[in-house]
Amino acid sequence: MAKLVGAFAASHGPLIARNWEGIGPERLASVTKTFAELGRRFKECRADVLIMVSPDHWVNFFINNLPAVCIGVGESHGGSPEAWLKLPFNEFPGHPGLASHLAETALKNDFDPSLSHHIQLDHGFLIPLWKMGVESLPPIVPIIVNIIEPPLPSFKRCFAWGELIRRAIESYPEDIRVAILATGGLSHSIGEPDMGRLDEAYDLECFEHFKSSDVPTLMNFLDSRTEAAGNGAAEVRNWVIAHSTANCKGFDVIGYHPYKEWYIGCGFASWAVPS
Amino acid sequence: MRDYWLSKLFFDMQTPANAAEYAADREKVLSRYPIKPDVLKSLKADDVAALAPKVNPYLLRFYFFATGKSETWFLEHIRALAPNKEASHG
Numbered sequence: 001m002a003k004l005v006g007a008f009a010a011s012h013g014p015l016i017a018r019n020w021e022g023i024g025p026e027r028l029a030s031v032t033k034t035f036a037e038l039g040r041r042f043k044e045c046r047a048d049v050l051i052m053v054s055p056d057h058w059v060n061f062f063i064n065n066l067p068a069v070c071i072g073v074g075e076s077h078g079g080s081p082e083a084w085l086k087l088p089f090n091e092f093p094g095h096p097g098l099a100s101h102l103a104e105t106a107l108k109n110d111f112d113p114s115l116s117h118h119i120q121l122d123h124g125f126l127i128p129l130w131k132m133g134v135e136s137l138p139p140i141v142p143i144i145v146n147i148i149e150p151p152l153p154s155f156k157r158c159f160a161w162g163e164l165i166r167r168a169i170e171s172y173p174e175d176i177r178v179a180i181l182a183t184g185g186l187s188h189s190i191g192e193p194d195m196g197r198l199d200e201a202y203d204l205e206c207f208e209h210f211k212s213s214d215v216p217t218l219m220n221f222l223d224s225r226t227e228a229a230g231n232g233a234a235e236v237r238n239w240v241i242a243h244s245t246a247n248c249k250g251f252d253v254i255g256y257h258p259y260k261e262w263y264i265g266c267g268f269a270s271w272a273v274p275s
Numbered sequence: 276m277r278d279y280w281l282s283k284l285f286f287d288m289q290t291p292a293n294a295a296e297y298a299a300d301r302e303k304v305l306s307r308y309p310i311k312p313d314v315l316k317s318l319k320a321d322d323v324a325a326l327a328p329k330v331n332p333y334l335l336r337f338y339f340f341a342t343g344k345s346e347t348w349f350l351e352h353i354r355a356l357a358p359n360k361e362a363s364h365g
Contacts, residue, residue, distance in 0.1 A: 058286055058289065058331070063282055083291050148331065148333060190332055191333050191334075191335045191336035191337075192332045193356040195353055231332055
């Protein structure tokens, strides 16, 4: 049977790519170290497949067709069409076996995801992968969660998605090692009147709640505080998915970099997954 | 409430060829989008306050980026709406 061997979360702001050196040498060294540690932990788990949970930034979907959740079930997925993001990746192998099993498990359990046989992996997926410095990526099962255009899936539903992903991994008959990487957040605001504002108090409190296994308190906190932390803070939903996939255990902050030059309270974390 | 055709125009600006065509002949591109007259007027005036409630904030920001407005210009205009933040959520 397949098993979960790693769970991670990482911010993905475009300015990490477009303004990488704009934060000054000291902070650049600090965030580089964080990405390296994230990459080291990912390599250490020796994943055969990586499930990635990220928002779509108007690359795959538009308001004429806007699923709450979409699973990439194809044999491959495309690189970013975002003209400003120059990366050496163009095509990524998928894992149709695990992805289809996840989709079937979802439908059998009254979840209704959309499916795509070829997802364009935008900066939300690619910036963390790029900066983690992983030379050889395993096949990817991308999951897009609508976190850009309201109404958004509830935190409660995202938590349930994480549990479902864990069950799907554990019931997949092939003997493979699976990791999950959630991207997005923490506090930030894009295209709104408070654009550029960070909410460090929110970010730090998120960390404390993820460290605790008190799920109702985490849900209450996120429900009551996230909107005020900026429209981009909604992406913490993806962290919730990784949190519940990892059974809410062993949350560890790898680094926190609230850099106004990048408009984002950048957070990076992993969960302890039993080997 | 989102304005579909305004949103579609902004969405299409993500394709560099479309943005280039828009820069070269804005009227020609706009003729392909049945945007309501009052919205069109706001668009031509770069009226951020009027446009903000009608499109997703990420698309709003991208449109002005794609049409050559500086980040400083955009921040100045969007931040001026701070007292009306609720309206910007559409």
